[in-house]
Amino acid sequence: MYILSSAFSNGGEIPAEYTCDGADTPPPLSWGGIPETAQSLVLIADDPDAPSGTWVHWTVWNLDPKAAGLEGKKIPPGAVEGTTSFGRPGYGGPCPPSGVHRYFFKLLALDTQLGLPAGAGYAELDRAVQGHIIANAALVGIYSRKQ
Secondary structure, three states: OEEEEOOOOOOEEEEEEHHHOOOOOOOOEEEEEEOOOOOEEEEEEEOOOOOOOOOEEEEEEOOOOOEEEOOOOOOOOOOOEOOOOOOOOOOOOOHHHHHEEEEEEEEEEOOOOOOOOOOOOOHHHHHHHOOEEEEEEEEEEEEEEOO
C-alpha cells in the first residue's frame, strides 16, 4: 500500500500553498495497493515535532477503499472528518511556530467501517481503529515557515 502527493515527494518540502502561509488547502493525495479485504480507509495528517506534542492537522475516516485519493477540501460522500488540534473539523495546514517540522500523511486500511460521529477527536479515532488495521502507508513532508 502507498500514499503519494503530486505536490511534494516523500521527505520533500510541502509547498506554502498547502499551509497557513498560503491557501491552507490539503495537498492532492493519491494512493494504491489497497488490500482487497479493506472495508474503509482512514487518513491522518499530523506533526510529531510540535512543541506541545503531536499536533493533529486532519482526520478523515470511512473513505471508500476503491477511491484513488483526495483533492481539495471537499471530502467524498460517506467519509467523515474529525476534530483536529485546531479545535475544529477539516484540514488545517502546516503552521509551525519555528523550525523545520515533519508532517505525516498516514493512510490506514481497515477491516471495518467506523461508527464514530462527525467531529470525533483523534483519541476516539485512535481507539476505534485498534485491532482493525490491515495495512498502512505514510507520506512525509517537511515545512518551515518563512518569517
